[in-house]
Amino acid sequence: MVIGSNGGGLYYVTGPDGSVRRTRTASLDEPELDRVADDLREFLKLLEQSLTQFVANGDPGRL
Template structure:
């Protein structure tokens, strides 16, 4: 497992390594899952982006400098389904996320944040115009948000660590 990546840029090489590590960790989670939990695992996969996702990714990257890492991410990765890790983690493909916005007054920006996903309990994850990642306090945008990562690389590292933690202990993740 890597060290924290809060200051690393999100590049194709970084994302390839992240995808490989998460895929291996998810494979470990589903191995023996039914024996451990009494039911079969759901979908736990990282999908490649579709053509519409790549177009949306380019649009996000051009929208504001803080979305550059988000654009790079969506140029390499489509939907992410980690339904059996804790409550589950689900990252939307770019073609979906580009239209899902929230004002996010806590971030202080004028550009609406992009809602990139949620957990299985409805907690939302958003990337603000400065590139920071925020998590909703409740399963609603109206409950407010807390900053959980300085950038997308740090957030992706938290997701990776969450998969490892769940595999090792059955405990929910860190995000």
């Protein structure tokens, strides 16, 4: 299930195991996925850290 996008064409999706993954390309047709978090709670924590870092110094972090 798609839960978000980075605004640049990459998607964040959840799988049956609850992990959050990011597409490597802007296509959802046979996507290659990279794991970014073990679950939605961890993903939201990473998102908060990335936003805080971006506001502080313009660096978007790892998400």
